Structure formats: structure tokens, C-alpha cells
Amino acid sequence: MVKYTEKIQEIAKRLLQEEKVDVFIGYRKGTMPMMNQPVLITAPEEAARLYWDNFCGLNLCNYLTKRTDRIGVIANGCNSRNMVTHIIENQIQREQLYIVGIPCEGMIDHRAVMRAVHYKEILDIEQNGKTFVVKGADFEETFEKEKFLQSNCAVCTHRNPVIYDELVGELVEEQTDVSAYEDVEKVEAMDPEKKQGFFTRLIGRCIRCYACRNACPLCYCPTCFVDESKPQWVGKSIDPTDTLTFHFLRAYHCAGRCTDCGACERVCPMGIPMRQFTKKLNKDCLELFSWEAGLTLDQRPPLDVYRPDDYNDFIK
Amino acid sequence: MENPYVPYPVRIDRIITETEDRNLKTFRFVFLNPEDEAKFAYTPGQFAELSVAGKGEIPIGIASSPTEKGFVSFTVNKVGLVTTYLHNMKEGDVMGIRGPLGNWYPWDEMEGKNVVIVGGGFAFTTLRSSIVYMLEPENRPRFKDITVVYGARTPGMLLYKDELAAWEQRDDIHMHITVDGTDDPDWKYNVGFVPAIAEQKITSADNAIAIVCGPPIMIRFTQPVLEKLGFPPERIILSLEMRMKCGIGMCGRCNIGDKYVCKDGPVFSLAQLKQMPPEY
Amino acid sequence: MTDKVYGKEKWIQGLEGLKNDYKIYVPVKDGDFHAFMPMSEGKAPDFDYDNTRMSPKAVMYPESERLFEYSLDDADPEANILKESPKDFSPRAIVGIRPCDAHGFQIVNRNFDNPEYRDPWWVRRFGSTTLVGLGCNRPCSTCFCTAVGGGPFHEEWLDALMVDLGDRYLVKGLTDKGEGFLAKMTGGTPADEGAYKEAEALAEEASQKIVSSPPTDRLKDQKTTDLFNAPFWEEVAFGCLNCGTCTYLCPTCWCFDIQDEVFGKQGDRIRNWDSCMFPLFTLHGSGHNPRDQKFQRVRQRFMHKLKYYVDKYENGVQCSGCGRCVRYCPVNIDIRDICERMNNFESA
Numbered sequence: 007m008v009k010y011t012e013k014i015q016e017i018a019k020r021l022l023q024e025e026k027v028d029v030f031i032g033y034r035k036g037t038m039p040m041m042n043q044p045v046l047i048t049a050p051e052e053a054a055r056l057y058w059d060n061f062c063g064l065n066l067c068n069y070l071t072k073r074t075d076r077i078g079v080i081a082n083g084c085n086s087r088n089m090v091t092h093i094i095e096n097q098i099q100r101e102q103l104y105i106v107g108i109p110c111e112g113m114i115d116h117r118a119v120m121r122a123v124h125y126k127e128i129l130d131i132e133q134n135g136k137t138f139v140v141k142g143a144d145f146e147e148t149f150e151k152e153k154f155l156q157s158n159c160a161v162c163t164h165r166n167p168v169i170y171d172e173l174v175g176e177l178v179e180e181q182t183d184v185s186a187y188e189d190v191e192k193v194e195a196m197d198p199e200k201k202q203g204f205f206t207r208l209i210g211r212c213i214r215c216y217a218c219r220n221a222c223p224l225c226y227c228p229t230c231f232v233d234e235s236k237p238q239w240v241g242k243s244i245d246p247t248d249t250l251t252f253h254f255l256r257a258y259h260c261a262g263r264c265t266d267c268g269a270c271e272r273v274c275p276m277g278i279p280m281r282q283f284t285k286k287l288n289k290d291c292l293e294l295f296s297w298e299a300g301l302t303l304d305q306r307p308p309l310d311v312y313r314p315d316d317y318n319d320f321i322k
Numbered sequence: 323m324e325n326p327y328v329p330y331p332v333r334i335d336r337i338i339t340e341t342e343d344r345n346l347k348t349f350r351f352v353f354l355n356p357e358d359e360a361k362f363a364y365t366p367g368q369f370a371e372l373s374v375a376g377k378g379e380i381p382i383g384i385a386s387s388p389t390e391k392g393f394v395s396f397t398v399n400k401v402g403l404v405t406t407y408l409h410n411m412k413e414g415d416v417m418g419i420r421g422p423l424g425n426w427y428p429w430d431e432m433e434g435k436n437v438v439i440v441g442g443g444f445a446f447t448t449l450r451s452s453i454v455y456m457l458e459p460e461n462r463p464r465f466k467d468i469t470v471v472y473g474a475r476t477p478g479m480l481l482y483k484d485e486l487a488a489w490e491q492r493d494d495i496h497m498h499i500t501v502d503g504t505d506d507p508d509w510k511y512n513v514g515f516v517p518a519i520a521e522q523k524i525t526s527a528d529n530a531i532a533i534v535c536g537p538p539i540m541i542r543f544t545q546p547v548l549e550k551l552g553f554p555p556e557r558i559i560l561s562l563e564m565r566m567k568c569g570i571g572m573c574g575r576c577n578i579g580d581k582y583v584c585k586d587g588p589v590f591s592l593a594q595l596k597q598m599p600p601e602y
Numbered sequence: 603m604t605d606k607v608y609g610k611e612k613w614i615q616g617l618e619g620l621k622n623d624y625k626i627y628v629p630v631k632d633g634d635f636h637a638f639m640p641m642s643e644g645k646a647p648d649f650d651y652d653n654t655r656m657s658p659k660a661v662m663y664p665e666s667e668r669l670f671e672y673s674l675d676d677a678d679p680e681a682n683i684l685k686e687s688p689k690d691f692s693p694r695a696i697v698g699i700r701p702c703d704a705h706g707f708q709i710v711n712r713n714f715d716n717p718e719y720r721d722p723w724w725v726r727r728f729g730s731t732t733l734v735g736l737g738c739n740r741p742c743s744t745c746f747c748t749a750v751g752g753g754p755f756h757e758e759w760l761d762a763l764m765v766d767l768g769d770r771y772l773v774k775g776l777t778d779k780g781e782g783f784l785a786k787m788t789g790g791t792p793a794d795e796g797a798y799k800e801a802e803a804l805a806e807e808a809s810q811k812i813v814s815s816p817p818t819d820r821l822k823d824q825k826t827t828d829l830f831n832a833p834f835w836e837e838v839a840f841g842c843l844n845c846g847t848c849t850y851l852c853p854t855c856w857c858f859d860i861q862d863e864v865f866g867k868q869g870d871r872i873r874n875w876d877s878c879m880f881p882l883f884t885l886h887g888s889g890h891n892p893r894d895q896k897f898q899r900v901r902q903r904f905m906h907k908l909k910y911y912v913d914k915y916e917n918g919v920q921c922s923g924c925g926r927c928v929r930y931c932p933v934n935i936d937i938r939d940i941c942e943r944m945n946n947f948e949s950a
Binding site: 036037038041042043044045046064068069117120121125127129143211213214215216217219220221233241242243244272273275276277 | 633634635652655656665666740742743744837840841843844845846847849850851859861863872874877880881882928929930931932933934935936938939
């Protein structure tokens with residue numbers, strides 16, 4: 007991690023010095039443990055602010071939308087796949103981007119760490135490759151990183167960036183024997199009533215802060231359907247029907263585009279496992295169209311294309 | 323405890339389509355409970371929330387004058403959800419009005435002064451209220467010269483056409499009506515943008531106070547004209563618009579700096595605005 | 603004086619005995635976090651907590667609340683006329699509230715109860731709620747109540763204060779409301795000198811633990827337009843997602859929206875929490891938006907809390923130092939850092 011940080015700083019400094027980019031987007035170290043902040047720098051001397059560790063679980067593609075300048079940006083596997091989607095969807099031009107690829111070994115789930123130390127206040131975290139040490143006022147505990155990966159990282163099969171201009175380190179080995187959809191299969195096996203109950207419970211805590219939507223690089227609509235007033239599609243109070251409508255419609259809008267980066271889940275202040283909404287659609291895309299989002303610049307997502315020769319009946 | 327969120331029930335008494343594009347209509351309301359009229363005691367420059375059950379509320383300047391009894395009227399531009407619905411309502415329909423809200427033009431300060439009114443487009447509503455109020459025989463002696471510059475895009479887009487014509491005939495008010503352009507050969511008033519006409523027609527800032535209401539672009543270009551004429555910022559009065567919900571300074575959205583447009587405004591002097599962040 | 607000492611079990615039994623007199627809200631473990639919930643819902647209070655994730659503001663000011671109801675049925679002679687929705691204003695108590703959150707209520711009260719207008723729903727709930735605080739024996743590293751006029755054992759905004767002495771609570775009555783609450787409680791023994799001494803030591807120890815102290819001394823004298831035009835806003839706002847987390851979790855954010863909702867021929871006028879982070883908050887019907895850009899909305903939030911409020915009420919900042927926004931902001935925007943920048947800003 008320290009190595010990556012140094013390398014990112016070095017590359018960013020060089021790119022800005024050589025004026026290959028106008029700005030560089032990465033993370034800076036946060037003011038509290040397990041929290042880092044997306045940052046934009048414009049001068050080579052600011053490169054020392056850049057930082058990378060196991061808690062960079064947001065999606066920086068979110069900060070690229072419709073920018074017009076030349077941007078240096080760091081990207082691990084999922085972030086780079088969203089950049090591919092952004093390029094296909096004309097939210098940014100490939101030529102504008104200098105992608106500093108990060109071979110990624112997964113992010114640590116900060117909530118799992120909090121649970122593991124029984125919610126005692128964490129004052130510092132020391133990250134040493136495969137383990138990390140959690141320190142509080144009156145405790146110190148060491149954990150294995152592998153057991154604390156964010157749930158999306160644990161089943162990730164695209165850890166290496168898909169597109170990049172330069173790498174900060176050697177490519178890492180991809181995980182192969184993961185069963186990514188066990189949880190979805192459980193829901194699929196439920197009868198409709200149970201499914202309804204499952205999702206209603208899931209959003210029981212939702213406060214409609216829209217952090218999930220706003221953290222998602224796919225959600226770049228100038229006006230989201232929940233914000234439309236003419237007509238008003240969704241009620242504004244906390245009626246569960248409205249809240250479910252929001253989450254389902256958003257998920258459908260992301261079908262075939264979602265890279266399972268987990269940003270929605272990470273940012274939810276109420277700890278709702280947001281990926282339960284999007285994963286089923288990822289699974290369907292994989293099974294029905296052999297499609298995983300953001301792997302190629304040559305093809306649009308399956309639900310985003312119309313072909314007169316489509317073999318499905320419904321389209322004729 | 324008085325509940326400031328409760329609208330007075332009213333009946334739509336009359337609807338007048340004001341402009342050729344039919345996007346501006348004046349609604350005249352009569353209170354369902356006659357005693358509410360006295361409670362709704364207002365001063366020109368104030369606004370109210372028009373409340374349509376099932377749709378919501380909208381803040382609209384009061385177009386009638388407190389000297390007109392038995393009704394209260396508002397001129398509404400069709401732009402959003404509530405206004406579009408309102409435009410389809412009929413005479414006799416029941417709705418609500420909540421207010422009066424906000425402050426008013428500085429009537430005490432205006433006493434004994436020349437009053438210059440500059441208005442553009444559909445922002446003329448509270449100015450109409452003010453003119454009617456000042457022309458009321460018992461009020462007229464309190465003010466010196468009254469000069470009005472009012473413009474719209476075309477003759478058909480002027481509000482209150484009959485009243486404008488009547489005021490043109492009077493000698494106790496100087497009317498300067500203008501349009502941005504027209505191909506009407508019978509048009510007998512001015513052609514030109516409001517700031518330009520204001521520059522020609524307003525002769526002096528001596529002992530005068532100016533009230534300006536209109537679209538942002540008109541305000542922006544009128545301001546330097548008035549300053550050039552010698553109006554100090556304290557004597558240039560503006561009325562602002564903002565998205566509002568509560569109208570009583572609680573819901574938090576209509577602030578400019580630490581002032582709420584709904585409660586501390588909508589009327590501000592240019593001197594006040596210069597101390598506030600330019601966020602409106 | 604009705605100050606008493608209660609064994610921990612006895613205290614909870616005592617609270618249960620007040621169920622007919624008060625609707626009692628207590629901190630309850632809820633998944634990964636704590637939340638204030640009515641004791642009547644059968645969940646056991648957990649007073650050994652840091653603070654709840656959501657502030658208790660919803661107890662007095664619900665996230666979504668029906669204000670009026672009306673009929674849209676033309677056959678109804680009262681159609682289209684709004685009637686106030688029935689509400690429960692019977693006595694309630696928030697037991698175990700932290701002094702910072704009580705401060706939060708005080709701050710919000712300035713907005714809802716002012717010389718010109720009184721919000722009838724807030725005023726009545728505020729009046730009928732007893733705040734039984736719980737001193738903070740272990741403030742978090744993100745807490746800064748002492749920087750904004752409070753403290754982990756600050757009594758000013760509470761009706762009574764509990765102090766956790768390990769196996770028992772010292773409970774002090776601080777106002778008539780608080781004394782009234784305690785007078786109805788069963789059990790307890792009169793507070794002894796030893797209990798006060800222990801409490802004093804805990805309070806002293808706790809205030810030592812507060813490590814954050816963003817300066818606020820120069821905010822009042824800063825010129826509004828200087829701060830508004832300060833060069834750091836774009837940078838501060840860059841990472842912001844413009845989600846409503848900070849505003850919804852905050853005990854001092856009071857902004858709301860009013861919406862009409864219709865079900866068949868029956869309609870409601872509803873008040874919902876709103877957030878200055880949302881573009882819709884200030885969007886005019888014409889399409890114009892004075893706070894169209896993200897940095898403008900972020901600036902509004904901090905200017906409101908740390909400058910506009912300061913000027914308007916001359917009563918400190920609109921922040922109780924609870925640290926929730928610091929802990930839960932998904933992109934680590936830290937009000938302590940911004941407060942310091944605003945306070946120490948030197949205009950060019």
C-alpha cells in the first residue's frame with residue numbers, strides 16, 4: 007500500500023509537471039481511520055497529498071462525468087470498468103483520460119472491522135499486507151485482511167484494471183473459484199411474498215438520503231426520476247412503496263452497466279446491503295447475455311442496444 | 323396557538339386571462355369565511371401562498387390593493403405543477419390562501435417623496451397593487467410625483483391592459499409603457515427595453531425612491547441606469563423571487579446569506595443586497 | 603432536590619413504571635448501531651452506548667409527518683378545505699440523550715419558535731418532552747461539544763442528568779420538568795456525597811478526553827461576503843456526493859419540504875425533512891437555480907451553520923459538536939476542518 011501511494015504520487019507529479027494532464031484525481035488520507043477522501047489536485051507539489059490504502063472503496067469514475075479537461079485518475083478493476091462504461095456512454099472521452107491502473111487486492115469492509123472490535127472506537131489502523139492491526143484507546147487487535155474484504159471484493163474476478171495507461175505495480179492474480187451469486191440464488195428460490203418481504207425489510211432503514219445513487223457513477227442523469235415533479239413518479243415521504251420503487255427502478259436502470267464496485271453499499275449511512283438490488287440483474291446479464299459490464303470499449307451494454315435481428319420474440 | 327400553516331379557504335370568484343399567450347391569468351378570490359378577510363390584512367409588496375389541495379402551495383405576490391375590498395387577487399404565471407393545475411381551475415372552485423407573508427415596500431419612507439416604479443413582464447403584480455394603493459384619493463396626497471416605466475415583450479404580453487390605459491389618461495401619474503418590439507401599426511406607446519426607456523423618461527433622482535421589479539436581466543441593466551441618475555442604493559428597492567415552501571422563515575430554502583426572502587424580504591434595498599452574498 | 607442514586611436494574615424498572623405517564627424513548631441496539639426507540643416497543647434500553655447513529659430529532663420533528671388532511675370528493679361540502687391531522691402531544695421523555703443532542707434541540711428551537719412565528723407542532727412537542735440526559739463517560743475522538751459551548755456532562759439544556767457510576771446511576775433533577783419526572787419514579791436512594799464526588803471525577807476525566815477543538819472565535823467578525831467568496835469552497839466540495847447523510851443525521855439541521863399526497867379522493871399535506879445538499883431544494887419553477895452547483899450547496903451548509911446562524915441568533919454556531927457528520931460522511935468531509943478554515947480565513 008505504501009508502495010502504491012509513493013508510486014501514485016510520483017506518477018501524478020510527473021504528469022502534472024509534464025503537463026500531460028490538467029488535473030489529477032485520487033484519494034487523500036482521511037481525518038479518521040478507514041475513511042479517505044476523493045481529491046483533485048492541479049499542481050505537481052500537491053502530489054504529496056495523494057494516498058492509497060485498503061479503504062479506497064468509492065468509485066472515482068463518479069468524479070469524471072462530463073469534465074472537459076485532461077484528467078489523470080487512478081483506477082482499480084471496478085473503477086476502470088466504470089470508466090469504460092462512461093466512455094461508451096459519452097460521459098468522458100478516452101483521450102481525456104490518463105488512467106493510472108491499480109492492481110487491486112480488495113478493500114476492507116469498515117463495518118465488519120467495527121463489528122469485530124465490538125464497536126469500540128477505533129483510533130488507528132496499521133495495514134501490513136495480509137494483516138492489519140486495529141488500535142483503540144484500550145485495545146489492539148490483529149486481523150487477516152482476507153476475512154474482512156468488502157463483500158463485493160470477496161467475489162471480484164476483475165481486480166486488475168481493464169484499461170490503463172500505466173500501472174502502479176505488477177498485475178495481481180485474478181480470483182477464479184468464487185461463487186458470486188449464492189445470495190441471489192437464495193432470493194430467487196423464495197416465493198413472491200417472501201421476496202417482497204425480503205426487499206421490504208432490506209429498505210426498512212432507508213432515510214432516502216440518496217447517498218447510494220450519488221456515489222454511483224452510473225447515476226449521472228441530470229434529473230433523477232425521483233426528483234421529477236412533472237409528473238411526480240415517486241412520493242417524497244417515507245412510504246415503503248415509494249422507497250422500494252426508488253431502489254428497484256434505480257437497479258433496473260443500472261442493469262448491464264453495474265460493475266459491482268460496492269460504492270452504493272459502502273456509502274449507505276444506514277448500512278443497507280445495497281448490492282442485493284443490483285446483483286440479481288448482474289447475474290441475469292451474465293446468464294442471458296454472457297455479459298459483464300465495462301470489459302470492452304467495442305460493445306454497448308445488452309439492454310442499451312436494439313437489433314432488428316434480435317432472436318428474442320418480444321422485440322418483434 | 324395560531325397555526326401559520328393553515329390556509330384561509332377561498333372561492334375563485336373571477337379568472338381573467340391577461341396575456342396573448344394565455345400563460346398569465348389573474349385570479350380573484352373571495353374568502354369563504356367573511357371574517358378571514360380582516361385577518362388577511364396586507365400591505366402592497368407582500369405575498370401569499372396559494373394552496374391547492376392535492377397539489378401544494380406556491381408563493382405569489384398580491385396583485386390587489388388593500389384599498390380594494392371584498393376580494394384579493396393574484397396574477398399567476400403558468401410554469402410548474404401547481405400553477406398549471408391552477409390555470410385549469412374554474413370560477414367557483416374552492417382552494418386556500420395563506421398569508422399575508424413577507425415584508426412590503428417601504429411606505430413610510432416613501433411618504434413625501436417622488437415615487438419611480440420600474441417593472442417588466444409579469445413581475446408587475448405587486449407594482450399594480452402599489453399603484454392602485456397610491457392613486458386612492460385618500461393616499462394620493464402622501465406621495466409626490468409618481469412615474470411608472472412598465473414594459474413587456476409585446477403589447478399582448480402586458481398585464482392589466484385596461485387599467486394601464488386608464489392610468490395613461492390621468493394627470494396624477496406619469497405612465498411610460500413600452501414593449502421590446504411590435505408590428506402593430508396602432509401601438510401608441512414606447513418601443514424599447516425597459517432600462518433604455520427608464521433612462522429617457524426618468525429625469526431626476528431628487529427626493530425620489532425607485533421600486534424595481536422584473537426579470538433578472540432587466541434588473542441588472544436597470545440598476546446602473548438608476549445609479550447614474552443619482553439614486554443611492556438605499557433608495558433603490560427590489561423585490562426578489564425564490565423557491566419557498568413555508569413562507570415563514572422555517573423551512574430553510576429561500577435564504578440569501580442570513581436573510582430569508584420569505585420573511586425578511588421579498589423586498590430589499592440595493593444597499594441591503596450589496597451586503598448579502600450574490601446568491602439569488 | 604430529588605437527586606437520587608439508582609441501581610442500574612432499578613432504574614430500568616423505574617422507567618417501566620412510568621409507561622402510563624410518559625412515552626419513553628431510550629437508546630436501543632439496532633443492527634450495527636443504536637437508535638432511539640419507544641420503550642413500549644419491547645426493546646431493552648442499552649445505556650452503555652456512545653451515541654445513536656440518527657440524532658433523536660425525529661422524536662420531536664418526525665422525518666415525515668402528516669400536517670393536514672382533506673377530501674377531494676366534490677360531493678363532500680368540505681372538499682378542498684384543509685383540516686389539521688390529529689396528533690399525539692402527550693408527555694414524552696427521551697431518557698439517555700447525550701448533552702450534545704439536547705443542545706441540538708435548543709438550536710432547532712430557535713428556528714421553530716421565534717417572536718414572529720411559532721411552529722405549532724414543534725412547540726407543543728418540545729414543551730411536552732422531558733430530556734433526561736446521560737453524561738458521556740467516553741467521548742469519541744470526533745466529538746467537539748466543548749468547542750461549541752457544551753460538554754460531555756453539560757446540564758444547561760437538560761431536564762435531568764444521569765451519570766453512569768459503573769453499577770449505578772446518579773440522577774440529578776435540573777428543571778421542574780425533570781424534578782417532576784423523577785418524583786414519579788419509584789426506587790432510588792437519596793444521592794450521597796460519594797456519588798457526587800465520583801460524578802465530578804468522571805466529568806473531569808471525560809472533558810480531558812475531548813481532543814477536537816475547532817476554533818469558532820473569529821466567525822462572528824468575519825465578513826459574510828468574504829467567507830462566501832473564499833477560495834476554498836470548490837476544494838472542500840470536490841469529494842462531496844451531495845447526498846443527504848450529514849443533514850439527516852444532524853441534530854441541528856431543520857430544513858423541510860411540504861408535499862401533498864393523494865390517495866383516491868383523500869389527500870394529505872405532509873412535511874418531510876429536506877436537505878440543502880439536493881439541487882431540488884432551491885430550484886425555481888422557471889428552471890433557474892441559485893444553488894445549481896455542488897460547491898454552492900456545500901458552501902450553503904457550512905455557511906448556514908457557521909456564519910449565517912451565528913449572525914442571526916448571536917448564540918454560537920448551529921452545531922452541537924456531536925460529530926455524527928464527521929463519522930458518517932461517506933467521503934470524509936470534516937466540519938472541524940472547514941470550521942477552522944472559515945474561522946482562520948484572512949481575506950486578501
